[in-house]
Amino acid sequence: MNIWVIFLIVFVACFVAGWVFRFAGEKITEGKPFFRDMSMGVAFGYALGLVVLVWVVWSYYLSRTLPAPEVNKYFFFRMAIDGFILFSIAAWLFRLLGRIVGTQATKKLFRQMPLTASFGLMTILIYAVLAIFAGLLAPYGQEQIIQGAAANIAPGGDPAMGGNPAFPLGTDQIGRDILSRLIYGAQNTVGIAFVTTCLAFVLGGTLGFLAATLGGWLDQVLSRAIDVLMAIPSLIFALLLMTIASAWAGSQGGMLTAYMVIIIAVIDSTRVFRLARAVGANIVVMDYIEAAKLRGEGLFYLIFQEILPNALSPLLAEFGLRFCFVFLTIASLSFLGVGIQPPLADWGTMVRDLAQFINFAAFAPRVASAPLLAAGAIALLTVAVNFVVDWMLQRSSGLKE
């Protein structure tokens, strides 16, 4: 049957089901406002949501019961659902733990925490532990080419599928343990991203507040200069500067990394500047700033004692997002070959190195999952950080009411 016909049938069915749902609900609850004032669009949404849910459950059932060659089609789907369930349970347990252990204040924090934030916090905590104790946790070195083991061992650790129990996530093309490199990658990628973001905030925040407080020609000069920097597409600009920097750094990988931190920090500080200036400009017109000025307070006190505490919550939220962007920029630069230099392990580089295996997805999904591991690590952290930032934003705006 034509796909469009199926589409149309589902659409009409949802519409009818939605209407029946609303009508039945209204009759059964005797006119509760929830059903009575429900618009047709919302009712349609409920029906469509149900259809999608049924489809997801059915597919998951298939992925667990189908015989070997057929099941390959559902491999990644099953991984995603398994991961979702696993992380949900872990986040729930983590929150439960937080409610039982700890001081009065942290217990209260965990009691009000949504599951998403608990998931985010837990994930960030795991990444932090991995990054800090990488040397202890990783079974092999990040640059160690393991003698005697073959290259390209598939992840999964199942010999029948081309795996090896000694390397649960397999090895890359030249025989380095992927698990170890993922753990070291946390140290390199996340650590460098964190330093870069902090630098961007110190730079952009200070300049932004200065521009907001002093105004006049300084504000004009800084703002226009920032406009010029922002007019250039950031990734291309970073690439350009990195190419120049790599000529300067020569063969020293460490120097190039330092240049990269500075370049990305400067490019990202433009966004921070914009935010700090906008937030600062709103605070500067407040009477308490005028009172402080009339008291004879200096610029330093004004910025760091009067303005900064009031700008903290939007800046923190921006910090979370900015961290993700910086992190993705580093991964992209590494993927393009100008970021963190080999043999240091880095998630962006790992995706690039293993990218060709994605072609195996249709018939050997386990082999294809090798590059997706590093990509998944990036995605997971990004999602986690955003969840935590959302939660913090909601808390800080809730406190203001």
Place this chain on the structure above:
Amino acid sequence: MSRLLTMKNVWIEGRSDETWTPIINGIDLHLDKGEVLGLIGESGAGKSTMGLAAMGFCRDGVRISKGSVYFDGIDLLKASAAKKRSLLGKRIAYVAQSAAASFNPAHRIIDQHTEGPVQHSVMSRAQSEQDAIELYAKLRLPDPEQIGFRYPHQVSGGQLQRAMTAMAMSCRPDLIIFDEPTTALDVTTQIEVLASIRDIVDQFGTSAIYITHDLAVVAQMADRIKVLLKGDEVETNDTRAMLSHPKEEYTRSLWAVRHFKRPAKPAVHTSATPVVSVQAISAGYAKVDVLHEVSFDIHEGRTVAVVGESGSGKSTVARCITGLLPPREGVIEFDGIALPLDYRKRTKDQLRQAQMIYQMADTALNPQKTIGEIIGRPVEFYMGLKGRDKRRRVEELLDEIELPADQYFDRLPSELSGGQKQRIGIARALAAEPRFIICDEVTSALDQLVAEGILKLLARLQDELHLSYMFITHDLATVRSIADEVVVMKDGKVVEQGSKTEMFSPPHHPYTDLLLSSVPEMDPDWLSNLLAERGVENIGDAAVKKMK
């Protein structure tokens, strides 16, 4: 008369900190056709919540937990959303406190006016536009043919408030809820809006609920008054009976507020050097001149009230004295010595001597700092006190403003009421041990009872510490209670100045006369008498324009 609105045993709760706390505790309210009910009380009394509940509506985070609301036989709490949509705007209308914030700035006034009638299929768009122009004329808006085709920011506040009333009238509703429609307006503008609202409500026989905290205003508008206090009803009675014989203690205390008055002080020696002397200053922003040759003196231990409407330049004078806006011409002397005009060029001691208290305590205190830090900063900055000495001084200051130090030292401004915040603002000014304090509309954002407390506190501090005040206000009742001398300003010029007794007894400058006569009085016939005496064209903005 038939019953239009009946609210029985209404309980309303608001959500805070995960629990529901009561806002309205079982209030009954009824309204006949053509009747105007005044709802009166301090902020937090629940009058706006009650007004909205009369439309079957609650703000987010608020719910009607018990009771019933019947509008013309329709149960508004059980009615479906569709049913309510067909009533609101068509048969029940709402006029908000700030018309400037309630109009959508992106659409022309008349486009917003016609939306209701067209949506409810009462009139076609052309008819509605025609009707709008008629309503604008009835509400005595200038240039009724054209005013609707402007954007909200192109129209003054008082005119916008009347345009909003016209909009509420657009479907000829049976009930209009006015939520403090004149609170944000100047007295001369307020009187015009009041007269317009009363006329149009009379003409169409509309019922209305008029919410306000100003007794004198409600006395002009309402047939019946209901007094609320913290979600409870205090009493209800006909306006005249209520004004002449308030039954409850609380009602009586509301009535009495306006009678606080300080004894007059002996005249100043002409030879004494004034603490602050403003001599012929002219100032302005960019190319616009705001002040023209303003001069006055402030002597030790005296209060000079600077009176005028918004835009008269009274706050600009304060900005000139503090040095935030250096005047173009003129001299400002402190103790006979000329001050540098820019505050950045003044010495720390010069800055210390002149302090300022602001109108909006909310924006005048840093929300992220505790009370101890806010008051402690000037103590440390000017007096050099640290550690335990600083804490002791802050506690003394908190004592001075009548707040217990142990309870308030570690609180944040958001944990205080409006009046308490204003007291903290006073303490911060006192911490510098100044000789001169500028009070910029310090009581206009406060309830009457609280404002009276602040005025008494300022008066006591003046007697104890020999402070001089410059008191900026548009409220003549405040002037009457606290000032020694009065400076009347209009369009950046001083039109009249002198001692309080001189100013409040005739003959007046015509503008002073207009200001004085525009202050509503408790007499319910005041507005009618005034209109009969002077005629519509001789009150409010129209009269101000004539003077030019």
